[in-house]
Amino acid sequence: MTTQERILTVVRKVAQKPLPTDPEESLFESGVLDSFALPDMVSELEKEFAIKVPDSDLNPRKFDSLARINSYIEANAA
Amino acid sequence: MAFIRAFGSYVPARVVANAELAERLGCDAEWILNVSGISERRYAGDAESVADMGVRAAQDCLSRASGGQIGMVIVSSGSSERRFPGPAAEIAAKLGLAGVPAIDLPMASAGSLFGLAMAGHFAGSFGPVLLVAAEKMSATVSLDKNTAILFGDGAGACLVDPNEGAAELVQWCLHSDGNFTDALRLDFGQDLNMDGGTVIMHAARKVPAVIRELLDRTRQSAPAIGTFLMHQANQNLIVKIARTLEVAPEKFFSNIGRYGNTSSASMLIAAAEWSAQSGFRRGEPVVFAGFGAGFHWGSLLAIGS
Numbered sequence: 228m229t230t231q232e233r234i235l236t237v238v239r240k241v242a243q244k245p246l247p248t249d250p251e252e253s254l255f256e257s258g259v260l261d262s263f264a265l266p267d268m269v270s271e272l273e274k275e276f277a278i279k280v281p282d283s284d285l286n287p288r289k290f291d292s293l294a295r296i297n298s299y300i301e302a303n304a305a
Numbered sequence: 306m307a308f309i310r311a312f313g314s315y316v317p318a319r320v321v322a323n324a325e326l327a328e329r330l331g332c333d334a335e336w337i338l339n340v341s342g343i344s345e346r347r348y349a350g351d352a353e354s355v356a357d358m359g360v361r362a363a364q365d366c367l368s369r370a371s372g373g374q375i376g377m378v379i380v381s382s383g384s385s386e387r388r389f390p391g392p393a394a395e396i397a398a399k400l401g402l403a404g405v406p407a408i409d410l411p412m413a414s415a416g417s418l419f420g421l422a423m424a425g426h427f428a429g430s431f432g433p434v435l436l437v438a439a440e441k442m443s444a445t446v447s448l449d450k451n452t453a454i455l456f457g458d459g460a461g462a463c464l465v466d467p468n469e470g471a472a473e474l475v476q477w478c479l480h481s482d483g484n485f486t487d488a489l490r491l492d493f494g495q496d497l498n499m500d501g502g503t504v505i506m507h508a509a510r511k512v513p514a515v516i517r518e519l520l521d522r523t524r525q526s527a528p529a530i531g532t533f534l535m536h537q538a539n540q541n542l543i544v545k546i547a548r549t550l551e552v553a554p555e556k557f558f559s560n561i562g563r564y565g566n567t568s569s570a571s572m573l574i575a576a577a578e579w580s581a582q583s584g585f586r587r588g589e590p591v592v593f594a595g596f597g598a599g600f601h602w603g604s605l606l607a608i609g610s
Contacts, residue, residue: 255502261340262502263541266509283484285510287502 230304234296237271250293265290272296276304307425308470309463309585309607310433313366314577315358316347316459316564321443323454330450337454342540346457346565348443355382355460356392359439360399362460362570365577366435367400370464376432377406381420381569383413383491383598384440396437406431413440413491414536414597416569417461418479421593421605424465425474436463440568445497452497455539457565461573472585472607478519479603480511489598508542508596512604513549516594519604525590527552531609534579536595537561537571546594568597585609 228236238246238254241264247257254260260268265287269280272290278300290296322345323334338344349358359380378400380393391409410420417438424434442456465474488503512535520527527550535543540561547554558579567574572595585591589609596602 262505263509263545265502266506266545269506282482282507285503285506287500287506 230300231297233275234272234293234300237275238268238293238296240271241268246293250297253291254293255287255291262287272300276300278303306467307428307474308466308468308610309472309474310466310470311366311369311464312573312577312580313362313364313369313462314460314574315361315365316457316574317349317353317358319348319350320345321348321457326454330448330453332450332454340541341455342559342561343454343565344562347459349441349458353441354392355385355439355441356395356399358441358458358460359392359396359437359462362439362462362573363396363400363435363437366462366464373433373466375402375405375435377408377427377434378402379408379410379420379424379427379434379436381410381412381416381436381438382440383411383416383568384442384445385409385411386441388493392439396439412599412601413568414538415595415599415601415603417572418536418593418595418603418605419601421463421465421474422477422479422603424463425477428465428467432467434465436465436573438462438569438573440570442497442566442568445491447496449496451501452499455566456497457567459564459567459570459574461570461577463573463576470610472591472609475606475608476519476523477603477605478515478522479601480515481599481601483599485600488600491598505539505542507600508538508602509545509549511600511602512546512594512596515602515604516550516592519592519606523606525606529590530556530592531586531589532579532583532591533557534572534576534591534593536597537564537575538566538596
């Protein structure tokens with residue numbers, strides 16, 4: 228699986244609605260994720276990509292869209 | 306060593322149900338319940354101050370303890386009406402404790418958790434410590450539905466004794482991180498400002514972690530804990546923390562549905578209600594925990610004596 232496919236699998240696991248087709252669309256404003264699903268998604272991303280999201284990155288804006296999640300993973304996963 | 310002698314609480318008479326708030330804020334009453342678990346909260350009257358509520362909770366607490374001297378008063382509040390003096394000396398004086406050292410702890414949310422640890426520390430040198438947490442949160446919010454739906458007013462109290470009580474304060478873990486000051490704050494002359502997503506992300510991770518830190522340090526296990534008494538921030542958050550710890554959510558005492566988030570007062574109001582319903586049992590461990598503005602967070606273990 229590509230990184231993008233792995234991210235989609237993780238987000239689908241915690242999503243409350245079908246994922247948006249536009250990767251730039253906000254996952255919160257579109258109702259796919261709420262504040263309580265976000266910590267679960269971050270934990271799942273940590274497991275899937277064997278990374279540790281530090282406290283300084285625990286900010287919803289870093290994970291607000293599929294594109295932003297992708298950028299974060301590309302920058303931080305080995 | 307220090308012991309919890311008694312808890313007390315006070316909430317104002319005025320009940321503000323979701324329907325009333327929904328009309329004022331232009332949102333749906335069911336939505337409020339779904340996102341917070343809160344059905345109603347209490348609002349103090351215009352003339353009722355943080356100190357007034359603190360006095361009522363303290364009187365309730367002292368009426369449940371069997372007399373004795375007070376060596377120190379500690380009052381936590383993040384919604385005090387004045388820059389200074391804080392409400393501690395005023396509360397002490399109204400209780401007939403003028404002359405007793407009274408310390409303000411200007412800390413919202415986790416203030417009562419930190420205050421309980423401080424009371425446990427100071428009781429050995431000063432004698433019984435009366436901890437009070439009082440908040441008038443209705444004065445800190447207006448028309449922002451994301452914050453106004455959450456908060457209510459009230460006060461809680463706890464008497465900590467160096468020699469005897471219903472439970473021994475065994476251990477505590479406290480943490481602060483000022484890198485997140487802006488995520489939750491109340492500036493002078495402004496409404497409460499909260500970046501809810503960031504607060505929830507941090508609380509959902511830090512509270513289970515600090516409870517595990519406490520359990521590891523005291524060689525306890527989460528399933529062995531009789532009751533978890535937490536800062537009542539949001540029912541969904543309480544359930545999330547319970548699930549992270551793999552503990553049944555029913556073990557987390559909750560009264561947020563009736564009072565909303567009363568900031569630092571909430572943990573002691575919850576403890577007072579829990580104590581009246583069931584309370585400490587000999588040898589049974591109880592975990593207190595809190596998280597909030599600062600960020601400040603922590604956990605504390607008490608064992609029924």
